[in-house]
Amino acid sequence: MQHIKNVSLWAVALLFSFVTVVQAQDDPSKRPSPPATASGKVKGANITVNYSSPAVKGRTVWGELVPYNEVWRAGANEATTFETDKDIMVEGKALPAGKYSFFTIPGEKEWTIVFNKVAEQWGAYKYDQSEDALRVTVKPKKAKEMHERLAYEVNNKGLVLQWENMEVPVAIK
Template identity: 60%
Template sequence: MKKPTIARCSFLLVFALLLSAGAFAQDEKPKSPPATATGEVNGANITIKYHAPSVRGRAIWGDLVPFGEVWRAGANDATTFETDKDIKIEGKPLPAGKYSFFIIAGQTESVFIFNSVAKQWGAYDYDESKDVLRVTVPSQETSTMEEQLVYEVVEDGFEVRWEYGKGKAHIE
């Protein structure tokens, strides 16, 4: 009968640790899960991909998301906005394509930004010179609490809602 060697025992120990770590990691749900909003507006297919953080007792607008600063409009990777046709947002043209989407939040109005660099991590490498379109939309306060960030493609545009705040852009 062979005696177990130190190398073999070490291998089995490391293998067991990796297996148990993988089992524990699967129980943990992401704090900002990936989400997608899709819909059709005036014949254009719109897809918004984002990571949806939760409020979790924090003050959002003006605090976690400071007023007057570029925000990635979600968590993790920058949010992306894709249209398969040329459209107009708030009356301004946006060519068909995929864009990163940012917001400069404000108390009474916010700026929605469509940037040509679709794949970026957060707003760390955001370059204003790559902006394709900026539009100003009213910042609205709602009576309904949205615990988790949500985007929704609606009949005449798209909405972003989180905590007690809402912004809506019209699409033609």
């Protein structure tokens, strides 16, 4: 009888360990590219960007890890989302209030910023250009400092994507 109790305790402990490991894997904060949020007000509009924040880890990001001239999810894991509670102007073009997936098409001298109507997507695997609400073109610039992790900043001029040695400002009014 004692042997059965010992085996039962071992089975329970093993099952508990397995459940704990599985739950840890499901916990987004434990991912190599953890979730992050940037939010702020731009001319009275509440802006929120939700993304997963990959790290440089010694890699060349632009043109290699993130290829030029291809749609990029602007983060890792799920597609980055951009939400505004008011109609806004992005680089002089109208974007209605709502929640969008936020993609970019990086280029060496110019980037295309994409607001897509399908907000909940995994990466850019099912990205459909016909669902774009707005596309604008912006110019990247060299960052003043190196950013190990991808980060977004919402400020009174709009949105800034910062990663590695690059900053990509997007004007919002």
